[in-house]
Amino acid sequence: MIEAARFWAIVVLVVAGLFFTFVSAVGVIRLPDIYARAHTASQTDTLGAGLALAAVALALGWQQASVYTVLLLFFVFITNPTAAHAIARSAAETGIEPVTADSAADGDTREPSTASTDRNSSDDDGGSDVDGGETA
Amino acid sequence: MIPSSVSIEEIFLLAAALFVVLAIMMFYRAVAGPTTQDRLLAVNVLGTNTVVILALLAAGLDEPWFLDVALIYALLNFLMAVAISKFTVERGGVL
Incomplete structure (x- = not known):
């Protein structure tokens, strides 16, 4: 009974780890820019690796090797999002522009100008409201 | 009820083979990534x-010393990602 429960828990953990790692692989290949790819690499890949390592620790049982596996699990859980954050931050400081809805619609060069006109128009609306209050 | 046709070692070896396929998928982004950070991220996920x-091979082949190799590989993978992402920002600043 306990052996059957352990067997199916290992199978469920391995299949869940494979699923999340597959989602991570599809995200790194298909997503449009470096920031979205760093997002999927930091979260989904960490969860997939953690589930697969938990399955290995559960299969090894009470011995010294499972202590190594649990240490490896905590190390991956700490360092994998840290590494993805460092990569995304180096991309931001290098000056890589993120893909937005505007830049995906009509190219990268129009994106800062439309953003600035949006800010100016909102400022003009606020100013006209104040002016209308004064003239009335 | 444990199925008698498949053992737990075969499940680990099959999962390791599928993980190898997912790791090979990462080579597309490592080769075709437009920026340096794309390639670095793909190599990090591959690591x-x-x-x-x-x-998985340590559990499937019953060779526990593979876990030592995995631990050292995780350490070097993290060190590589942080060092190269630092190196791309201020070139020659830390390395």
């Missing part, structure tokens, strides 16, 4: 997959 493959 994490390699750590998981080594752990």
Whole structure:
């Protein structure tokens, strides 16, 4: 009974780890820019690796090797999002522009100008409201 | 009820083979990524997959010393990602 429960828990953990790692692989290949790819690499890949390592620790049982596996699990859980954050931050400081809805619609060069006109128009609306209050 | 046709070692070896396929998918982004950070991120995810493959092989082949290799690989993978991402920002600043 306990052996059957352990067997199916290992199978469920391995299949869940494979699923999340597959989602991570599809995200790194298909997503449009470096920031979205760093997002999927930091979260989904960490969860997939953690589930697969938990399955290995559960299969090894009470011995010294499972202590190594649990240490490896905590190390991956700490360092994998840290590494993805460092990569995304180096991309931001290098000056890589993120893909937005505007830049995906009509190219990268129009994106800062439309953003600035949006800010100016909102400022003009606020100013006209104040002016209308004064003239009335 | 444990199925008698498949053992737990075969499940680990099959999962390791599928993880190898997912790691090979990462080579597309490592080769075709437009920026340096894309390639670095793809190599980082590939290294994490390699750590998981080594752990699955340690359980599947019943060779526990593979876990030592996986631990050292995880350490070097993290060090590589942080060092190269630091190196791309201020070139020659830390290395």
